[in-house]
């Protein structure tokens with residue numbers, strides 16, 4: 515299946531970020547290999563317990579626990595037909611091809627708080643099984659889907675049987691369930707159907723040769739890298755697992771700072787060549803990074819481990835930060851905005867260090883001195899008509915550090931809770947500064963030099 519993500523808006527590149535920092539490259543060849551991997555078995559996905567999708571409340575989730583945790587599954591009918599899909603996005607039955615029989619299952623709550631499940635075709639959540647019409651014999655198709663709130667036709671309620679199989683009832687009209695009929699999977703009347711509506715969900719822990727997967731302890735963050743990453747970056751499987759867990763910490767930090775939960779799960783995909791070092795797209799829960807870029811970057815992580823410091827990886831913090839700005843009314847300049855969030859993630863995880871890729875393994879920053887990094891990338895000078903992402907990030911990082919990020923948190927939460935809408939980016943900037951002033955009791959605008967302020971305003975107008 516072709517993955518055409520015509521998803522609206524922004525492709526947010528790290529390219530500008532890397533292009534604009536003038537720091538000279540250092541040699542970064544990995545040294546001192548740490549213990550090499552013995553196994554790369556993916557960890558099972560435990561039930562999601564601590565993070566909620568938008569529009570859900572903890573009561574809803576407690577009322578209806580997750581029956582099938584987020585993850586990859588092979589789905590088989592009671593008579594052994596393996597649910598698959600072909601090149602034309604038509605569901606059917608497949609026996610052998612992993613890529614055409616693997617489904618990503620994720621649960622969502624519908625408008626009434628009832629838990630439904632979406633079956634994404636393949637190992638990236640882009641296209642989902644869709645009930646075209648909820649009628650007897652109604653056909654199914656695989657259509658592009660939203661990772662935030664799939665349409666009702668892509669939600670199925672699960673009815674569990676004693677033997678551990680499930681019926682998949684269409685949320686459009688739950689009297690119909692997915693049946694393994696002879697030609698293709700279609701909808702049958704639940705009350706009249708027999709064994710053909712019973713499906714077995716088998717978690718997939720192996721079979722994919724394209725990547726190795728590490729899933730964080732609460733299942734919120736999945737790291738997928740090429741199988742040769744461990745050898746090439748000289749990093750251990752245990753360290754990769756630890757990193758996935760650390761990225762889950764960062765996810766919690768970003769939720770805490772912003773009050774916004776863009777996705778229930780995030781997948782970091784770095785097993786293919788990409789045009790940019792890293793990027794995210796709006797309404798899509800996947801962070802993509804270039805494989806070769808990550809080999810080098812994680813090589814530095816391994817080196818920093820030998821120095822006794824815990825590298826969280828700047829690129830990943832940066833890209834994940836973009837996700838927490840998606841569609842938000844504070845996002846007056848996306849690249850600086852995400853780097854401000856990186857500063858908070860480092861503050862909130864005191865063991866963490868990070869550095870943009872221009873820095874060598876021996877140079878890294880924590881939540882206390884990250885603005886030294888940003889200022890260095892900005893040439894250690896204030897903006898005087900020429901906009902600089904890093905300088906803007908440094909200015910606002912200082913306002914965050916001023917009172918342990920309390921004012922910043924109140925500011926973001928105000929945006930989330932008030933429903934305020936901006937007409938343009940300049941209004942966003944002005945409101946952001948207005949709220950920082952209100953919550954800190956300081957005149958934040960007057961603490962930014964006039965020329966710098968004018969430069970940032972001009973950027974929001976350009």
Ligand SMILES: [Zn+2]
Nearest residue numbers: 526527528849
């Ligand atoms: Zn970026």
